[in-house]
Amino acid sequence: MSKQSKYQADEKGMYGRFGGAYIPEMLYPNIENLKKVYKEIIDSPAFQQEYKALLKDYVGRPSPLYLAKRLSDKYQTNVYLKREDLNHTGAHKINNTVGQILIAKHMGKQRIIAETGAGQHGVATATACALMGLQCVVYMGEVDIKRQAPNVARMKMLGAEVKAATSGSKTLKDATNEALRDWICNPEDTFYLIGSVVGPHPYPDMVARLQAVISEEIKLQISEKTSKDYPDYVIACVGGGSNAAGSFYHFLDDEKVKLVAVEASGMGVDSGETAATIALGDMGIIHGSKTFLMQSEDGQITEPYSISAGLDYPGIGPQHAHLFDTGRAQFLSATDKEALDAALQLTQLEGIIPALESAHALAALNKMQFQKDEAVVITLSGRGDKDMATYMERFGF
Amino acid sequence: MNRLKKLFESQENICSVYYTAGYPTVNDTMPVLEALQEGGADLVEIGMPFSDPLADGPTIQASSEQALDNGMSIQLLFEQLETMRESITIPVVLMGYFNPVFKFGVEKFIGKCQEIGVDGVIIPDLPFDEYRELYENLFNEAGIANIFLITPQTSDERIRLIDAHSTGFIYVVSSASVTGAKQNVQQNQIDYFNRVNSLGLQRPRLIGFGIGNRDTFATACQHAAGAIIGSAFVKLLGEHGADKQQIKAFINTIKN
Ligand SMILES: Cc1ncc(COP(=O)(O)O)c(C=O)c1O
Numbered sequence: 001m002s003k004q005s006k007y008q009a010d011e012k013g014m015y016g017r018f019g020g021a022y023i024p025e026m027l028y029p030n031i032e033n034l035k036k037v038y039k040e041i042i043d044s045p046a047f048q049q050e051y052k053a054l055l056k057d058y059v060g061r062p063s064p065l066y067l068a069k070r071l072s073d074k075y076q077t078n079v080y081l082k083r084e085d086l087n088h089t090g091a092h093k094i095n096n097t098v099g100q101i102l103i104a105k106h107m108g109k110q111r112i113i114a115e116t117g118a119g120q121h122g123v124a125t126a127t128a129c130a131l132m133g134l135q136c137v138v139y140m141g142e143v144d145i146k147r148q149a150p151n152v153a154r155m156k157m158l159g160a161e162v163k164a165a166t167s168g169s170k171t172l173k174d175a176t177n178e179a180l181r182d183w184i185c186n187p188e189d190t191f192y193l194i195g196s197v198v199g200p201h202p203y204p205d206m207v208a209r210l211q212a213v214i215s216e217e218i219k220l221q222i223s224e225k226t227s228k229d230y231p232d233y234v235i236a237c238v239g240g241g242s243n244a245a246g247s248f249y250h251f252l253d254d255e256k257v258k259l260v261a262v263e264a265s266g267m268g269v270d271s272g273e274t275a276a277t278i279a280l281g282d283m284g285i286i287h288g289s290k291t292f293l294m295q296s297e298d299g300q301i302t303e304p305y306s307i308s309a310g311l312d313y314p315g316i317g318p319q320h321a322h323l324f325d326t327g328r329a330q331f332l333s334a335t336d337k338e339a340l341d342a343a344l345q346l347t348q349l350e351g352i353i354p355a356l357e358s359a360h361a362l363a364a365l366n367k368m369q370f371q372k373d374e375a376v377v378i379t380l381s382g383r384g385d386k387d388m389a390t391y392m393e394r395f396g397f
Numbered sequence: 398m399n400r401l402k403k404l405f406e407s408q409e410n411i412c413s414v415y416y417t418a419g420y421p422t423v424n425d426t427m428p429v430l431e432a433l434q435e436g437g438a439d440l441v442e443i444g445m446p447f448s449d450p451l452a453d454g455p456t457i458q459a460s461s462e463q464a465l466d467n468g469m470s471i472q473l474l475f476e477q478l479e480t481m482r483e484s485i486t487i488p489v490v491l492m493g494y495f496n497p498v499f500k501f502g503v504e505k506f507i508g509k510c511q512e513i514g515v516d517g518v519i520i521p522d523l524p525f526d527e528y529r530e531l532y533e534n535l536f537n538e539a540g541i542a543n544i545f546l547i548t549p550q551t552s553d554e555r556i557r558l559i560d561a562h563s564t565g566f567i568y569v570v571s572s573a574s575v576t577g578a579k580q581n582v583q584q585n586q587i588d589y590f591n592r593v594n595s596l597g598l599q600r601p602r603l604i605g606f607g608i609g610n611r612d613t614f615a616t617a618c619q620h621a622a623g624a625i626i627g628s629a630f631v632k633l634l635g636e637h638g639a640d641k642q643q644i645k646a647f648i649n650t651i652k653n
Contacts, residue, residue: 012526022495024452024521025546026570028555167458168448180451181575187550188573285496285522286449298470299500300448 007252007319007328013201015322018292021200022285026184030192033107035202041106042099042209054098055213058131059088061095063214065221065377070349077370080231081352082218082379084243091355091382092211092243093124093195099210101128104191111135111190115179117144117172117239118309119151120382121195126160128193136160139178141171144309151386169303172313176287196240197317200288204245204317211246218377219250232374235260236381237361238331239275239310241317243381248329258330260368261320262360264306265333275304276333277316278324286315292324307336307390308356310382334363340394342366343384355382356390400488401516401542401565404439405601411623412614412652413440413603414630415492417460418477419469420446425639426477434487436645437652440603442519442625443478445471445493452521454577456628460635471501475509482514490544490565492519503532507539517542517565529562537564546570549589553596560598569593569604569621578609578629582616590620614651626651 006016013019013035021031041047055061063083072079084092104112112134116122122138129136138155142164145152155162168174176199183192197204197211215234223229234251236244238261251257267273269280277292286293286301294302294314304314323329334342343359346352354362358381370376384391391397404411414433418426426443433441446461446469453461474491481489491510498506498520510518518541523532528543536543542565547556549572560567572579572586593602604617609629617624630647637643 020524020527022522022524022527025551026452026548026573029548029550029552167455168462173449177449177451181454184452185574284500285494287451288522295496295500297500298472299497300465301496302448 005253007323007326009201009205009319013205015319016325018290018321018325019201019204019318020290021288022290023200023288024184026187027180027200030183030187031200037107038103038202038206041103042206047102047106050102051099055095059094059098060086061213062217062221063087065218065225067225068350071346074349075365075370076372078375079365080222080225080375080377082214082247082377084214085352085354085358085380085383089124089127090385091120091124092214092246093121094127095213095246096195096207096210096242097121097124097128097193100193100206101132101134104134104193105132107191109189109191111137111186112193113137113139113179113182113190114193114195115139115172115175116195117141117175117312118386119144119148119155120310120386122160122162123151123154123158125193125195126155126158129160130158137182138162139165139175139182141165141169141175143170144172144175148309171303173301180287196242197245197319198240198287198289198313198315204289204319207242208245208249208319211242212249214243214246214379215248215250218247222375222377226375228375230254230257231377233258233260233370233376234379235262235361235364235376236379237262237311237357238316238320239313239357240315241320243379245317245319247379252328259323259328260330260332260364261323262364263331263333264308264311264339264360265335266305266307268335269333273305275306275311275313277314278320278331279333289315289318291315291318291321308339308360310355310357311360332364332367334360338363338366343391344395352380353384354380355384356387358382404488405566405622408439409622410618411439411603412437412648413442413623413625414438414648415442415444415625415627416630416634417444417446417457417464418474419464419467420460420631421463421634421638423467423469426474427481428639429634429644430481430485430489432639432641432644433648434485435641436648438487438648439623440488440490442490442492443474445474445491445497447494447497450494452575454575454628456631457576460631471497471506475513478513488516489514490517490519491515495520495523504535507535507541510541511539515541517544519544519568521546525559533562544568547593549573556593556596556598560600563600565600566622567598567600567602568625569602571604571606571608571617574606576606576627579607579613582613587620594620611651
């Protein structure tokens with residue numbers, strides 16, 4: 001991957017007009033320090049060796065690229081599923097947490113903090129902390145703690161302390177605020193392990209690099225399975241955008257590969273009950289990054305809505321804002337209903353129950369036209385176990 | 398800016414008070430400001446509430462939430478302060494997070510500040526480099542001071558750089574902390590204040606975060622031009638509303 005790619009962050013962490021580090025001075029030394037060391041650590045042989053070994057033996061990588069035959073027949077093309085749902089803890093989130101935990105260890109940090117919405121990133125962080133024997137504090141909105149009891153229990157069983165964010169709307173954005181406040185108060189011993197390609201530079205770039213293994217594998221696997229060494233499409237869902245960033249990473253400069261990101265539009269883009277950040281297209285600053293976000297006329301950040309807790313974030317990673325700006329990626333959105341239908345369809349055609357987040361990516365199949373000989377890769381970011389309560393309620397099983 | 402300059406040239410033990418605009422009720426902004434001036438505050442920082450105040454502790458978070466529920470906005474704040482210079486002679490500084498200012502338009506915001514007689518602005522999450530590249534000229538031409546924060550973790554080199562680009566005063570955050578009153582000042586904080594004072598900076602400093610009673614105020618004043626009281630005052634507003642007598646009594650106990 002060329003370092004000069006116009007789709008990657010520059011020295012200041014800008015992706016075109018997005019990104020940067022809009023943080024109060026209290027966080028400046030921490031962010032500067034991380035900025036100085038993260039690339040060096042990630043590129044070091046010691047890190048790479050340890051990281052690769054964990055991805056292989058602990059996470060269970062490479063994750064398969066599976067040709068979904070019955071789904072392909074239905075859409076008259078070749079649909080490949082990148083099976084991140086088969087990872088340990090059930091989603092792509094673990095790729096990032098094992099990577100960041102190693103960075104934290106290299107930096108000599110003793111205490112890990114994280115934010116979580118549905119609890120997937122919290123579980124992946126608590127898992128990595130248990131593995132490394134590090135103290136773990138996960139901030140979670142009070143409302144989400146009530147909605148996601150099984151994941152709260154998992155985190156506790158893994159030894160993490162789950163702290164309720166009781167400010168604002170008591171959901172993901174407030175959990176993120178609480179984590180940032182914790183970091184302000186504990187600047188020296190604590191590492192903030194962010195769960196997506198959001199936050200101040202260098203987080204978006206660091207998390208994208210740690211998820212880039214997804215596209216690295218797709219590239220290899222597609223050339224093993226087809227006569228071409230690239231897919232025609234890569235489709236992924238976007239909350240903050242980490243599974244999409246990882247799925248796109250090694251294809252960004254290969255313009256033959258069409259990149260498609262799918263946001264959650266909840267009850268519909270114009271319903272007021274949505275998380276389709278790009279579709280609404282308002283620029284501003286959220287959690288230290290300049291990007292598109294959902295806000296009021298007065299610049300107050302508003303609450304998103306989606307049936308899928310993992311896509312329920314009022315911003316989007318700055319790289320995605322730039323991919324939209326430059327037209328490099330196409331942005332679609334899927335409603336709750338479209339995602340539910342896509343989840344049921346995948347389950348009954350292929351015997352795979354997807355996470356609700358991933359179901360949004362699958363819903364794109366109904367919104368696009370493909371050729372018979374094209375290779376369409378969809379990243380199945382996670383498995384549906386955590387969403388069974390919603391499926392039971394919606395489908396009446 | 399002249400008001401700020403004059404204040405720092407003519408006075409020691411400066412008592413600066415922070416409060417959230419539109420709190421506890423939406424029309425309290427001006428009455429609180431007037432009461433603070435009457436009560437003897439030397440400088441006032443008016444907080445522009447934000448939905449996600451990530452450098453603030455529970456007290457200011459709650460006041461911001463209440464103010465937003467009350468319908469507070471930057472637009473409304475400027476309307477409330479439109480004629481403040483008919484009665485207010487002390488320096489007034491606006492403090493808030495970058496997103497609402499960005500959304501309002503930075504140029505328009507600074508224009509408005511100049512028009513109504515605001516002396517300075519504190520935007521904790523506006524990066525120093527971005528300020529220098531995009532906004533420093535704008536602030537300087539309008540005569541609006543941009544006030545930066547420093548913390549115990551800020552290096553000497555960076556403090557000097559910040560000093561060189563400051564026009565009003567430097568906001569010395571007293572410890573690694575979000576806003577909120579503390580009972581006392583620790584030795585390691587005093588060491589940090591001494592370190593800052595040994596740098597020979599050109600700009601005066603005010604110490605803030607965790608200052609909320611007579612003792613902490615007096616200690617801070619020994620190490621800077623004065624101190625900033627935030628959460629403790631906001632708490633008082635929450636309990637008593639914009640009560641003139643209470644506000645005067647509060648300033649009196651802090652200063653004397
Ligand atoms: C299975 C799954 N997919 C996707 C997401 C959304 O995150 P991102 O957009 O960072 O990939 C989540 C977040 O919790 C998730 O659990």
